[in-house]
Amino acid sequence: MARFNYITSAFAVLGLAASLNAAQADEFTGSDEQRWQQQFMASVKQGRELWTSPALGSNGVACAQCHPNAANTHPETYPKFQKQIGKVIPVWEMINWCLRNPLEGQPLAADDSKMVAIQAYITYERRGVKLEPGKH
Amino acid sequence: MNKIDHSRRNFLKTGGALALGSTLPISLVELAFAEPSQNFSFAYISDAHIQHIKGNRFVRNSDRGLIRAVAETNLLTPKPDFVMFGGDLAQLGTQAELDHGAEIMSALSHKVHYVMGEHDYYLDLGAYWEKLFGPQYYSFDHKGVHFIVLNSIRTYGDWTYNRWPSNEQRMLEMAGLDNPNGSPLMVGEEQRNWLKADLAKVAKTTPIELFSHSPLQKIYKGWNFWTEDAEQIQVLLKPFQKVSVIYGHVHQIQYNQIGNISFNSVMATAWPWPYPASYAQAEQYLPKLTVPMNRADPFFERDATGWQFINVASGNVDLNFSLYNNTDRVVRFDKIKKHPEDKDFEDEKTRINPQRHY
Numbered sequence: 001m002a003r004f005n006y007i008t009s010a011f012a013v014l015g016l017a018a019s020l021n022a023a024q025a026d027e028f029t030g031s032d033e034q035r036w037q038q039q040f041m042a043s044v045k046q047g048r049e050l051w052t053s054p055a056l057g058s059n060g061v062a063c064a065q066c067h068p069n070a071a072n073t074h075p076e077t078y079p080k081f082q083k084q085i086g087k088v089i090p091v092w093e094m095i096n097w098c099l100r101n102p103l104e105g106q107p108l109a110a111d112d113s114k115m116v117a118i119q120a121y122i123t124y125e126r127r128g129v130k131l132e133p134g135k136h
Numbered sequence: 137m138n139k140i141d142h143s144r145r146n147f148l149k150t151g152g153a154l155a156l157g158s159t160l161p162i163s164l165v166e167l168a169f170a171e172p173s174q175n176f177s178f179a180y181i182s183d184a185h186i187q188h189i190k191g192n193r194f195v196r197n198s199d200r201g202l203i204r205a206v207a208e209t210n211l212l213t214p215k216p217d218f219v220m221f222g223g224d225l226a227q228l229g230t231q232a233e234l235d236h237g238a239e240i241m242s243a244l245s246h247k248v249h250y251v252m253g254e255h256d257y258y259l260d261l262g263a264y265w266e267k268l269f270g271p272q273y274y275s276f277d278h279k280g281v282h283f284i285v286l287n288s289i290r291t292y293g294d295w296t297y298n299r300w301p302s303n304e305q306r307m308l309e310m311a312g313l314d315n316p317n318g319s320p321l322m323v324g325e326e327q328r329n330w331l332k333a334d335l336a337k338v339a340k341t342t343p344i345e346l347f348s349h350s351p352l353q354k355i356y357k358g359w360n361f362w363t364e365d366a367e368q369i370q371v372l373l374k375p376f377q378k379v380s381v382i383y384g385h386v387h388q389i390q391y392n393q394i395g396n397i398s399f400n401s402v403m404a405t406a407w408p409w410p411y412p413a414s415y416a417q418a419e420q421y422l423p424k425l426t427v428p429m430n431r432a433d434p435f436f437e438r439d440a441t442g443w444q445f446i447n448v449a450s451g452n453v454d455l456n457f458s459l460y461n462n463t464d465r466v467v468r469f470d471k472i473k474k475h476p477e478d479k480d481f482e483d484e485k486t487r488i489n490p491q492r493h494y
Contacts, residue, residue, distance in 0.1 A: 054310060059189050061197075068314035068359055069417070071410035072431070072493075084435040098434070102197060102407075129416045136489075 001071065042121065043113075047121025052112055057103025063118075070122040077135040091119060140375050175450075176279050179209045179246070181443045182222025182384035185236040185255060194236055197437050198227070201405035201460075202240050205443040208458065210245055212445065217278065219246040222384030222402055223253025223289070223349035229307050231264050240270050249276070253349045253384065254289040254360075255319065259307040261296070262287070273327050281343045281448060284334065286350035288323050288363050288383075296318040303413035313359050313409070320357065321350040322364035331372055343378040343451030347376030351383045353392060354397055356412035361386050373397055378451040380469075388440075389457065390468050392423030393475035399423070400455050400467060400476060408432045408461030411493045427481045429457075429465065430490035436461040 051070065054060040067073055078091035085093070092115055096107035108115040184202040187195040209219060226233035234256065239249060250269040252262055262272050272287040275482065290296070291310075296319075301308040309317045323331075338344070346352070352369050355361035363369070373379045379397045387404035388411060411428050412420035422428075432440035438460035447454040451468035455476075459465065466479040481487050 052315075057196050059193075061195055064187075064312060064314060066407050066409070066434075068409065069415045071412075071414045074494075084433070100438070102434070104475060126416055 043120040044124045047117035050118055051121055055066045057099060057105030059104045061103050063098065065133050070125040073122045075119065075123045076126050076129050077133060080134045137174060150405045153236045162386055166271065175447060177216045177445060177447045178218050178220060179212065179216045179401045179443065180220045180222060180382065181209065181405060182402045183387055183406055184237055185224055185227045185406035186233045187227035188232045190231055198406045201438060201441050204460065205405045206240060209443065216246065218349060218444065219244055219248045221248055221250045222347065223251040224255040224384065226256050228311060229256050229259030233265055234268055250286060251285055251347050251349050251384065252287040252289060254310050256408050258310040259288055270351050270360050273330065280339045281451065283346055284331065284344065284346045286323055286327055286346065286348045288330065288350045288352065289321045290324045291319040291322055318360060320362055320364040321360050323369055328365065328368055335372060340375050341377055344373065344376050345380045345453065346373070346379070348381065348383045349383050351399065351401065352381050355422060356418065358418050359412060361412060370394060370397060380453045382453065387396060389429040389465060389467070390423060390426050391476040392425055398452065398469060400453060402444050403442040403457060405441050405443060414493045425475060425477065427478045427494055428491050430462055431493060
């Protein structure tokens with residue numbers, strides 16, 4: 001009990017910091033969600049800019065030329081067996097295939113913020129579509 | 137893969153064509169012999185999207201698609217009466233792109249009639265294109281059929297003349313298919329008035345074939361699979377007994393029948409576009425008649441691209457799609473049902489999985 005009181009008072013002392021910095025791991029507020037959504041949508045926006053950019057590859061070709069609104073990219077089906085590669089791959093490997101071939105450019109690292117943004121954008125365009133890993 | 141009808145090999149007259157037998161659409165040739173007195177044929181190449189990188193470099197993929205269509209068209213026996221080019225020869229309307237495209241097209245041993253596409257137009261509003269290919273809209277008669285070419289890719293004057301700081305910016309904004317800053321394509325009043333006057337001179341029994349770049353029907357506005365004044369054009373065509381509209385722009389197989397008017401799209405040589413139904417966030421109106429082409433395999437860069445050989449039988453059109461990495465498709469006008477339909481796949485039960493887009 002004494003220990004509990006100690007913790008409570010310690011939180012009271014740190015009350016100001018706690019209120020600024022989401023008090024409990026399992027508690028979050030509307031403003032937290034708003035901030036997270038803003039962060040996500042900023043990545044989506046960056047992804048859309050990359051998607052339509054002639055500078056992502058080396059020949060001026062942009063992803064959106066073949067995939068308006070990221071249609072026919074099907075992020076909801078990955079990882080899947082990519083028959084042309086002969087193994088199960090995540091969607092970022094397919095994105096790199098497109099960067100290397102139609103765009104004649106350089107591949108991106110899996111954790112490159114640009115690669116994350118591209119995946120955020122194409123997945124956002126498929127929001128609401130049933131998740132079907134492996135589907136062809 | 138093309139299905140070769142070996143019994144028809146004797147129609148190929150040249151050694152060069154015979155050597156290419158495995159890639160040529162040999163089965164198409166027989167159609168032209170069905171009723172030699174009434175029939176003629178023409179070839180249709182569209183949407184090459186020749187794209188300049190810099191200096192003497194152009195995007196290889198787009199170049200190869202057009203070069204192949206030109207080479208195969210030259211090998212057709214019997215020779216088609218003429219060739220149509222359905223628009224979007226260039227990607228960003230530059231003189232370099234139009235010149236490069238015109239040079240590839242110059243290898244055709246046929247008379248070529250050109251249709252304007254939005255990628256040819258929005259840099260200089262068609263000025264350089266006109267120097268190379270002639271007027272933006274016109275008509276001609278051939279073997280009893282009245283052919284009309286419209287520039288269907290104009291748009292509102294305010295968007296064209298007042299909205300953008302430079303012509304280059306205007307071109308880039310219209311070039312993005314899914315760009316929300318774009319503007320609906322349209323024929324416009326000037327050409328509608330011209331069309332009305334042109335049609336006034338034509339007997340109602342004369343077959344009409346109208347070529348436009350955008351569909352003269354409304355399918356999906358978000359990607360400009362759309363012509364803003366489509367209904368007004370359809371009204372002008374209504375008094376005629378046989379009307380076919382053939383359009384490019386959509387980079388995929390589409391066909392439809394609205395009253396007396398048959399609609400057929402043609403393939404691109406450059407790249408395929410997804411069907412609008414595969415964009416999950418929007419309503420769209422793909423004609424129910426249309427059996428989609430196969431989903432593209434990107435690892436075959438020519439897959440879901442191609443060109444077509446069009447047979448004009450008794451004033452209606454049959455489209456024979458020559459698909460580079462896929463089974464050829466034939467969409468024929470059915471005289472009893474009075475609409476176009478696929479020769480093999482119209483029945484739901486005959487369709488194959490790659491034709492299902494999602």
